[in-house]
Amino acid sequence: MGEPMIRGVLLDVDDTLVDTRGAFRHALLRVADEYLDAGADPELVLAHWREDRSGWYRAHTRGEMSHREQRMRRANELHAAFGGEALDDAAYDIWDAGFERHFREGWRAFDDAVALLDALDGAGVVYGAVSNADTAYQEIKLAACGLQRVEMFVGVDTFGVGKPDPRVFLEGCARLNLSPDEVAYVGDEPDIDAGGAARAGLLGVWLDRPGTRRAGHDGAGLPARTARVESLSELLSALSR
Known part of the structure; x- marks a missing residue:
């Protein structure tokens, strides 16, 4: 059979x-303009975000951390890689509000x-x-x-x-x-x-x-x-x- x-x-x-890749690119271009070193290659920024080499998003999907925690960790790794300042809880909340607004614009x-x-x-x-x-x-x-x-x-x-x-x-x-x-x-x-x-x-x-x-x-x-x-x-x- x-x-x-x-x-x-x-x-x-x-x-x-x-x-979603395009929406992330749209949001990350704005993040790069506001937070990262001038001249950061947007394609490298996007690749870094999507690769999530530390596996924070997959840790979230395994139930090991909240969505907020995984995104904050990814944001700080992005900043560390491209010359942005470390984000504490208050700074991250501002960062994330802008990121999410631009992300939704790109859907x-x-x-x-x-x-x-x-x-x-x-x-x-x-x-x-x-x-x-x-x-x-x-x-x-x-x-x-x-x-x-x-x-x-x-x-x-x-x-x-x-x-x-x-x-x-x-x-x-x-x-x-x-x-x-x-x-x-x-x-x-x-x-x-x-x-x-x-x-x-x-x-x-x-x-x-x-x-x-x-x-x-x-x-x-x-x-x-x-x-x-x-x-x-x-x-x-x-x-x-």
């Missing part, structure tokens, strides 16, 4: 439906996001979102980007941990009323998205958009029952293979 038919899709939000859906939702609707494939950010925050983001028809099923606040914990994927499947082998999960990180989903029994799909791959994210060692696409427009054809 062949693989079960995919009847549902769970979607990552950041850098899958929403160009945009990818050009292929709405087309994917239309295609899923047309094909009768049910869908929802599973994310490593708080549910309410992602609902605001999706609505701001015109993607409010995507229902947020699971955030890091649901269980106090995020992907690749299998509970988050399995809860998403339960919200679709489907078994894991009938569901695909699509996200931009090969290890926690495609790999984590596959280990939980779903089809894991790595969205590897050209020019946006993070350092070290080469997809090596992914388990069986994973696929790779370069655009959301390729998803339906990948699911039918």
Whole structure:
């Protein structure tokens, strides 16, 4: 017997439906102007933020620290790397208010996001979102980007941990009323998205958009029952293979 038919899709939000990388770039340019050494290369600043070499955001998704703590640590590491002053609690609160304002200004859906939702609707494939950010925050983001028809099923606040914990994927499947082998999960990180989903029994799909791959994210060692696409427009054809 062949693989079960995919009847549902769970979607990552950041850098899958929403160009979060672009939003971070928008915010970090303002941070660089106000806080960092003159002449700091914005692409290096962005790369430093996204790489998060100390793993503070993943520590947050494992339930080891609050969102505020991880972002403050990342902000101070950024300042240390590019000539900014250390931020105490009061200074960080001011920094974060500005950063968050500029970050939200930069929120945009990818050009292929709405087309994917239309295609899923047309094909009768049910869908929802599973994310490593708080549910309410992602609902605001999706609505701001015109993607409010995507229902947020699971955030890091649901269980106090995020992907690749299998509970988050399995809860998403339960919200679709489907078994894991009938569901695909699509996200931009090969290890926690495609790999984590596959280990939980779903089809894991790595969205590897050209020019946006993070350092070290080469997809090596992914388990069986994973696929790779370069655009959301390729998803339906990948699911039918």
